[in-house]
Amino acid sequence: MLVNNNPQAVSTIEKLKRTDMDPANAAASTLYSGAVQAAQQTVTVPVVQKNLDAATDRIDEAFAKTRVQLQTSASTSDVSSTSATSGARSEFTDYMSKTPAERIREQLLKEQGLTEADVQNMSQEKQDAITKQVADRLKQQQEQQVAAKTADPQAQTVKETLAAL
Known part of the structure; x- marks a missing residue:
């Protein structure tokens, strides 16, 4: 090699x-x-x-x-958006200031196509019937809330968490 x-x-x-x-x-x-x-x-x-x-x-x-x-568009709509915003805000605060019974009454009248003026013009028996319907719905709503809270505490916690999101 x-x-x-x-x-x-x-x-x-x-x-x-x-x-x-x-x-x-x-x-x-x-x-x-x-x-x-x-x-x-x-x-x-x-x-x-x-x-x-x-x-x-x-x-x-x-x-x-x-x-x-x-x-x-912002300069022209400033006036209208401000009034729309304040209108929506006032509607919301008015609604939130009502009691649950007043909210239910308003909803019931809207479902039946009636106004407060129509109710005032009705006979006393019809007014009492509407008041009874409002009371029944309020009682039913309260029972549902109580049943939901006592039925399953864990499910309630989940519902509250989801509602918070």
């Missing part, structure tokens, strides 16, 4: 085995990468940059138009 212990010969052989050290490959690689880079820079970068700039301009324009529309 022949063994060459000469360090220069071993390193020369190793250098020749590496493809990146081959002079022909290195030259071809350099030429190829240089040509590709030049082609990319001259062709794609300006086209891509122009498209990107155009897209950015369209986005900015759309945003500006939307902002102007929102500002004009």
Whole structure:
């Protein structure tokens, strides 16, 4: 077996085995990468940059138009939205200030298509019948609440948790 212990010969052989050290490959690689880079820079970068700039301009324009529309609609609807908000708020506070019996009475009259004025014009017996219906519904509602609380404490806890969400 022949063994060459000469360090220069071993390193020369190793250098020749590496493809990146081959002079022909290195030259071809350099030429190829240089040509590709030049082609990319001259062709794609300006086209891509122009498209990107155009897209950015369209986005900015759309945003500006939307902002102007929102500002004009906000200034014209400030008066109407304020009155609508205060109207809704007053309706809500009026409803919440009523007792459960008053809420049930209002609901019952709405179901029957009656107003308070209609009830006032009715005979005393009909007024008493409506009052009795309100009392029955109120009692039924209270019984349901008591039954729900005492039936299953764990289920009640789940219901309260879900209601809180």
